Amino acid sequence: MTKNTKTGIQTVVFLLLGISLFYYAIGSEPIGDKIKNADLFWISVSMFCGILSHLARALRWNLLLEPMGYKAGLWASFHAVILGYLVNMVLPRVGEITRPAVLSKVENIPFNKLVGTVVVERVVDLLITLLIAIAIFFIQFQIISDFFSGIFTYINVKNIALYVVLVLVIFIGLFILYKKRRWFYQLPIISKFQSFIEGLLDGMKTVFSLQQKGLFIFYSLFIWVMYFFMPFFVLYALEGTAHLGVSAGLTVLLFGTAAMIVPVPGGVGTFEFMVPAALALYGIAPLIGKSYAIITHAIQFLVILGVGAFSIIYFIIKNQQLKKYNVESTD
Numbered sequence: 348m349t350k351n352t353k354t355g356i357q358t359v360v361f362l363l364l365g366i367s368l369f370y371y372a373i374g375s376e377p378i379g380d381k382i383k384n385a386d387l388f389w390i391s392v393s394m395f396c397g398i399l400s401h402l403a404r405a406l407r408w409n410l411l412l413e414p415m416g417y418k419a420g421l422w423a424s425f426h427a428v429i430l431g432y433l434v435n436m437v438l439p440r441v442g443e444i445t446r447p448a449v450l451s452k453v454e455n456i457p458f459n460k461l462v463g464t465v466v467v468e469r470v471v472d473l474l475i476t477l478l479i480a481i482a483i484f485f486i487q488f489q490i491i492s493d494f495f496s497g498i499f500t501y502i503n504v505k506n507i508a509l510y511v512v513l514v515l516v517i518f519i520g521l522f523i524l525y526k527k528r529r530w531f532y533q534l535p536i537i538s539k540f541q542s543f544i545e546g547l548l549d550g551m552k553t554v555f556s557l558q559q560k561g562l563f564i565f566y567s568l569f570i571w572v573m574y575f576f577m578p579f580f581v582l583y584a585l586e587g588t589a590h591l592g593v594s595a596g597l598t599v600l601l602f603g604t605a606a607m608i609v610p611v612p613g614g615v616g617t618f619e620f621m622v623p624a625a626l627a628l629y630g631i632a633p634l635i636g637k638s639y640a641i642i643t644h645a646i647q648f649l650v651i652l653g654v655g656a657f658s659i660i661y662f663i664i665k666n667q668q669l670k671k672y673n674v675e676s677t678d
Contacts, residue, residue, distance in 0.1 A: 381585065381587075381634065381635065381638035382638055382641060382642055384585075384586075385584040385585055385638075385642055386583065386584040386585075387584075388584075389580045389581060389583045389584040390580075390581065390584050390642065390646060392576075392580045393576070393577045393578070393580040393581050393584075393643075393646050394646055394649065394650050396573045396576040396577045396580065397573070397577050397646065397647065397650040398650060398654065399569075399573050400569075400570050400573035400574055400577070401425065401428050401429060401432070401650075401654070402425055403566045403569045403570045403573065404428050404468070404566075404570055405421060405424035405425035405427075405428050406421065406424075406566050407468070407563060407566035407567060407570070408424050408428070408464060408465075408468065409421065409424050410557060410559055410562060410563050410566070411464040411467060411468070411557070411563075412456065412461075412464065413557070413558065413559075414556040414557060414558070415460055417454070417456045417460070418454075419450060419454045419456065420454070422661065423450060423453050423454055423665070424450060425658075426449075426657070426658035426661045426662060427446050427447075427449045427450040427453075427658075428446060429651065429654050429655050429658040430442075430445060430446065430449055430655065430658050430659070430662065431443065431445050431446030431449075432651045432655070433651055433652070433655040433658070433659075435613075436612060436613040436648070436651060437612055437613075438612070439611065439612055443465055443469075444462070446461075446465060447461030447462050447464075447465055449662060452666070452669075453662065453665045453666070453669065471567050472567075472570075472571075475567065475568075475571050476601075476604055479571070479597060479600065479601055480601055482597065483594070483597050483598055483601055486594050486597070574600060574604075575596060575597065575600050577643070577646065577647070578596060578599045578600055578603060578622075578643050579593070579596035579599075579600075581639060581642055581643045581646065582595070582596060582599075582639070584642065585635060585638060585639055585642070587631060587632065587635035587639075588626065588631060588635060588639055591626075591629060591631075595625075595626070595629050598625045598628065598629075599622060599625050599626065599643075601625070602621045602622055602624065602625035603618060603621065603622050603625075603643070605621060606618040606620070606621035606622065613648065614644070615644075618640060618643075618644045619637065619640045619641065619644065622636070622639065622640040622643065622644075623636030623637050623639070623640050624636075626639060
């Protein structure tokens with residue numbers, strides 16, 4: 348079985364899981380009226396915040412390229428980011444490879460170094476997600492503790508011990524690999540990929556040699572502020588959620604982010620399952636919670652699909668220009 352076949356089977360399995368969760372979460376709920384009555388102004392504001400978050404991600408990405416001596420155009424990086432999200436909607440995680448591959452082609456930057464910068468971005472985003480989770484825990488301690496208490500009553504103590512042992516084994520294995528890295532590089536199969544691995548590490552180390560660390564931190568925080576505002580402003584679009592505050596918005600952001608981490612294409616099903624559960628913690632009725640989840644998720648899709656159409660056109664034109672330039676330079 349080839350790698351592409353395995354990826355295809357995995358995608359289909361998770362897609363079916365997502366569709367099942369979507370049907371289970373939404374079912375035959377009459378959400379049409381709630382959606383039709385949503386305030387389009389707040390929906391438009393939410394979509395604008397989504398576009399700003401992607402633009403800030405492109406600006407932050409360009410900062411990571413500078414220490415390696417490379418420079419990419421803002422629009423090239425922006426459209427590469429959008430195309431990465433567009434691919435992720437169909438093939439989860441593949442977009443993380445598509446994004447550097449596209450930018451590498453149009454800006455002539457080594458692919459492996461771009462992959463390293465993408466890894467840095469994901470690590471930074473993970474740290475911010477953890478900080479948000481900690482903040483929510485302290486802000487809504489009672490609500491969150493009651494929620495997780497209900498979950499942990501169904502978890503076997505033996506399973507917890509197994510997970511702890513598994514995590515320890517992984518950390519020990521990584522530590523041994525680090526200590527024995529010279530021997531590791533000498534392995535025949537690894538030596539063939541040494542240049543790729545070194546380029547990947549160079550990309551990851553750029554964060555320590557940034558000349559504009561303050562700007563990098565600003566863009567990182569701005570991205571997540573926009574991620575927060577996207578679902579937060581949708582709360583005002585529905586009468587049943589307009590009274591909720593910042594703490595509820597943070598909880599929705601956390602649950603929504605967790606739903607998108609699951610490798611289901613576009614987060615279909617997992618998002619519609621998790622977000623209403625977050626709103627239920629604040630006493631929001633299931634019908635309203637499901638309507639909110641559908642609208643919020645649809646906004647994410649519309650932003651990526653709408654801007655993605657322009658991104659595809661941009662790269663088609665850019666690719667044609669590169670081909671024309673290469674032909675002229677060889678004449």
